[in-house]
Amino acid sequence: MSQFMIYFAWFSVICFFVGSFLKLLKINNMPLHLRAELYPVVHDSKNSYGGSYMEDMNYVEEVRKGLKNIWVNDIIEILREVLFLDRVNEYNIYGLWFPSLLLHWGLYILFGWLFLSVFSVFWPFYFLIQLSSIFGIVAGAFGVLGSFILILRRIFSQELRLYTTPLDFFNLFLLLFMFLATLSTFLFDANHDILRYLGSVISFKTVNVSNFVIVQFFLFQFFLFYFPFSKFMHAPIKYWTWHAIMWDDALTMKGNKQDLILQEQLEYKQFWAAPHAIQGTSWAEVATNLKVEERGNNNGNKKTTL
Amino acid sequence: MAIKRPPFNDISKDLKEPMATIEMDDLMDILGIDKKEETPLEPINDKIKNTYDWYLDGHIALGNLYPPKTKEEENELVRKFLSGLEKLLDPKNNWPMLQILKTGLDYCVRCQTCSEACHVYIASGRQEIYRPTYRIEILRKIYKKYFTPEGKLLGSFVGADVDLNWKTIYRLAELVHRCNLCRRCAQRCPVGIDNGYLAREIRVLLSQELGISPTEILEKGSRLQLTVGSSTGLSPMALKDYLEFIEEDTYEKTGVKIKFPINKKGADILLIHNAGEFVSWPENPAAFAILFDAAGISWTMSDEPVGYDSINYGLWNDDIEAARVVLRHAKIGKDLGVKKIVIGECGHATKAFCVVGDRILTGDLGSSEISRESCLPLLWDIYKSGAIKFDPSKNNFPVTLHDPCNMVRNMGIVMPQRNVLNAIAPRWREMHPNGVYNYCCGGGSGFAIMQGLNFPQWRNKVSSRMKINQILNAFKEELDPGIPKYVCAPCSNCKGAIRDFFEHYKCKEKFNLTYGGLVELMVNSMVDMEKPYISWDEY
Numbered sequence: 154m155s156q157f158m159i160y161f162a163w164f165s166v167i168c169f170f171v172g173s174f175l176k177l178l179k180i181n182n183m184p185l186h187l188r189a190e191l192y193p194v195v196h197d198s199k200n201s202y203g204g205s206y207m208e209d210m211n212y213v214e215e216v217r218k219g220l221k222n223i224w225v226n227d228i229i230e231i232l233r234e235v236l237f238l239d240r241v242n243e244y245n246i247y248g249l250w251f252p253s254l255l256l257h258w259g260l261y262i263l264f265g266w267l268f269l270s271v272f273s274v275f276w277p278f279y280f281l282i283q284l285s286s287i288f289g290i291v292a293g294a295f296g297v298l299g300s301f302i303l304i305l306r307r308i309f310s311q312e313l314r315l316y317t318t319p320l321d322f323f324n325l326f327l328l329l330f331m332f333l334a335t336l337s338t339f340l341f342d343a344n345h346d347i348l349r350y351l352g353s354v355i356s357f358k359t360v361n362v363s364n365f366v367i368v369q370f371f372l373f374q375f376f377l378f379y380f381p382f383s384k385f386m387h388a389p390i391k392y393w394t395w396h397a398i399m400w401d402d403a404l405t406m407k408g409n410k411q412d413l414i415l416q417e418q419l420e421y422k423q424f425w426a427a428p429h430a431i432q433g434t435s436w437a438e439v440a441t442n443l444k445v446e447e448r449g450n451n452n453g454n455k456k457t458t459l
Numbered sequence: 460m461a462i463k464r465p466p467f468n469d470i471s472k473d474l475k476e477p478m479a480t481i482e483m484d485d486l487m488d489i490l491g492i493d494k495k496e497e498t499p500l501e502p503i504n505d506k507i508k509n510t511y512d513w514y515l516d517g518h519i520a521l522g523n524l525y526p527p528k529t530k531e532e533e534n535e536l537v538r539k540f541l542s543g544l545e546k547l548l549d550p551k552n553n554w555p556m557l558q559i560l561k562t563g564l565d566y567c568v569r570c571q572t573c574s575e576a577c578h579v580y581i582a583s584g585r586q587e588i589y590r591p592t593y594r595i596e597i598l599r600k601i602y603k604k605y606f607t608p609e610g611k612l613l614g615s616f617v618g619a620d621v622d623l624n625w626k627t628i629y630r631l632a633e634l635v636h637r638c639n640l641c642r643r644c645a646q647r648c649p650v651g652i653d654n655g656y657l658a659r660e661i662r663v664l665l666s667q668e669l670g671i672s673p674t675e676i677l678e679k680g681s682r683l684q685l686t687v688g689s690s691t692g693l694s695p696m697a698l699k700d701y702l703e704f705i706e707e708d709t710y711e712k713t714g715v716k717i718k719f720p721i722n723k724k725g726a727d728i729l730l731i732h733n734a735g736e737f738v739s740w741p742e743n744p745a746a747f748a749i750l751f752d753a754a755g756i757s758w759t760m761s762d763e764p765v766g767y768d769s770i771n772y773g774l775w776n777d778d779i780e781a782a783r784v785v786l787r788h789a790k791i792g793k794d795l796g797v798k799k800i801v802i803g804e805c806g807h808a809t810k811a812f813c814v815v816g817d818r819i820l821t822g823d824l825g826s827s828e829i830s831r832e833s834c835l836p837l838l839w840d841i842y843k844s845g846a847i848k849f850d851p852s853k854n855n856f857p858v859t860l861h862d863p864c865n866m867v868r869n870m871g872i873v874m875p876q877r878n879v880l881n882a883i884a885p886r887w888r889e890m891h892p893n894g895v896y897n898y899c900c901g902g903g904s905g906f907a908i909m910q911g912l913n914f915p916q917w918r919n920k921v922s923s924r925m926k927i928n929q930i931l932n933a934f935k936e937e938l939d940p941g942i943p944k945y946v947c948a949p950c951s952n953c954k955g956a957i958r959d960f961f962e963h964y965k966c967k968e969k970f971n972l973t974y975g976g977l978v979e980l981m982v983n984s985m986v987d988m989e990k991p992y993i994s995w996d997e998y
């Protein structure tokens with residue numbers, strides 16, 4: 154096994170964590186958006202029927218006193234989707250739920266396999282090694298089946314095919330081959346080299362391992378490296394699309410942090426060019442002014458509208 | 460069958476036929492209405508064919524959008540579209556929605572789980588171009604092609620394969636006006652992508668950068684409101700006449716004397732109606748006045764320009780116009796020294812002011828300083844206070860409730876209106892699905908007011924189709940025209956859409972259906988009212 158695989162292993166792990174972190178940080182640091190909540194907002198105490206604090210008269214007072222939000226619901230709802238793909242199960246009519254579930258669980262178990270395998274390098278207990286092998290085989294089987302059915306579905310469903318880009322197929326084939334390689338390592342009895350490979354990566358010492366293991370880890374490491382730049386990131390994104398956007402019902406109160414952020418954002422300059430916009434002014438200015446020629450044209454005896 | 464699956468790049472091509480055509484056979488069935496008896500589809504006329512680019516679906520929402528005449532004009536359009544998209548992707552020019560846009564563009568996994576939520580898509584017979592993802596996929600392809608390194612390098616491999624020319628822009632502009640922005644699809648997306656709001660982002664680009672918007676929304680909508688005072692064209696002086704007329708008319712019909720309080724400083728509540736109510740449904744603001752007076756509420760209206768019209772069409776396509784209207788409303792309330800501003804029965808206006816406005820109004824105009832609320836909780840509070848005696852038996856007719864998307868799915872105001880109906884309408888029943896999962900009336904996002912060319916035909920046949928079917932199903936045991944039935948729609952825009960499709964499907968003659976708000980039902984059941992308030996003959 155060449156030095157390349159050792160460095161590639163570390164590089165891919167660093168890319169996976171740092172790349173994902175930076176990507177998510179970038180999303181997280183985007184400006185505070187306008188409220189765009191969509192009910193049911195799961196942390197609302199009335200979430201069972203999709204109600205909100207705005208159902209109450211004087212809700213501002215209620216908010217001031219403190220709402221009884223059930224924040225754990227945000228986590229539970231995200232986990233339900235991550236673990237069981239609830240919405241896909243309930244609403245997808247293209248038969249994507251079962252293969253997607255297999256594929257997702259294939260990935261989760263694959264990470265479990267890696268975790269257990271690394272553990273086994275340090276503590277090579279028989280039980281741990283056996284367990285990691287089981288994880289590896291199950292991950293491989295689930296992943297192969299899931300990605301293969303998904304590829305077929307996307308080829309044979311007219312509706313899905315229209316939307317599936319070559320890159321989407323590339324991603325699915327990448328997963329298929331990665332899981333196939335994982336499964337092959339076990340089927341062709343090369344799995345005993347897995348710990349040797351991981352040990353060599355950890356100790357930076359090259360060793361000879363089976364080609365099955367090299368292919369398996371090459372694909373897995375490529376997956377890790379590629380993850381932050383790909384659509385695979387849709388998993389952690391839910392925290393933002395759901396928790397930080399669709400369930401963000403936080404009210405602006407004078408002087409609170411949100412109020413100050415918004416005041417700053419209203420000072421951003423905007424350059425929209427339509428006739429009714431005023432290019433180069435801040436949001437606060439454009440919101441409180443009309444173009445000069447539009448002012449005072451209100452037919453009545455009242456002062457100008459803005 | 461005319462279900463077509465046009466490849467995305469058709470949007471930019473010279474075509475001989477529209478990308479999709481509406482045909483009766485494809486449309487969803489409606490309970491109690493035989494397709495053969497339905498108003499037939501008008502063929503696309505020569506005026507449309509000769510004047511517009513009609514190759515999306517033969518219908519025109521943007522009657523003010525004429526094809527460019529010269530190559531320079533064509534190039535200018537493309538240049539502006541790209542500069543608009545660049546601004547849409549910029550944190551300063553588009554702080555209001557950037558996070559929603561970027562996550563939506565980058566992380567859709569194209570699973571199509573969202574599609575079956577869409578009433579437009581389903582009612583059309585699942586016409587591909589109306590799928591929630593179709594229009595967004597086109598935007599995504601343009602974005603990839605011009606704004607991502609992978610799109611520039613790898614082109615069609617990553618899906619960056621739609622040509623951008625004036626036809627792309629015009630057809631996309633039409634296509635984003637085939638979405639009601641109801642956000643029902645977003646409830647179902649496993650990733651949290653909001654195709655409704657993404658469609659709105661395309662509208663924002665068109666409006667804020669190119670000034671492209673249906674006349675009724677921008678030129679005769681927000682612009683008129685901000686310069687004249689109301690999108691209806693009502694000036695403060697004309698408003699005075701209307702209010703006097705409503706006062707007299709109410710007295711004549713009911714014997715109840717009302718006087719709209721105007722600019723009453725220090726009142727508890729500033730009530731702002733959609734000014735369309737004064738013009739089209741004067742019994743609605745009159746009912747508010749009857750209820751508020753009977754309940755002893757301290758309230759006022761304003762006759763300041765903008766202050767007597769709650770509408771905020773910027774909600775549908777323009778953050779600049781939205782911010783202007785929100786600020787104006789809040790300042791008027793602040794100047795009057797009221798404790799809170801309440802929006803009458805108008806969904807989009809309520810959401811624009813209470814929810815969207817919450818991140819535009821800061822400091823002294825923030826929610827903590829002047830509260831902004833929907834009228835529905837207040838109406839339930841009036842009932843609960845016991846200040847007015849109601850007799851539910853006066854509402855002894857079948858009633859169903861329409862949930863306006865903006866107040867229900869988008870604000871979570873679900874129960875107050877139901878509590879009121881439970882108390883005053885013994886024969887009311889839900890339509891299905893309902894509450895936050897309800898379908899749009901088909902008039903959302905401006906469609907209710909867009910009356911140009913053949914667009915109303917598309918709206919009535921396609922986007923309102925699910926709603927009429929839902930209504931008729933709610934009354935399926937009592938469709939007999941001998942039984943008068945009431946659709947309670949506490950929203951001006953929804954009422955506008957319902958008015959039109961009731962006429963289109965001849966609902967008065969066939970089923971004896973009428974519609975109106977919640978306040979009319981409340982006043983109708985007031986013990987003190989000598990005559991019925993709801994008139995069954997008009998709509």
Ligand code: SF4
Nearest residue numbers: 567568570571573648
């Ligand atoms: S928007 Fe969501 S549900 Fe629709 S195709 Fe994309 S990921 Fe799937």
Ligand code: SF4
Nearest residue numbers: 577639641642644655
């Ligand atoms: S927002 Fe509503 S109308 Fe638009 S695509 Fe989604 S479900 Fe359909």
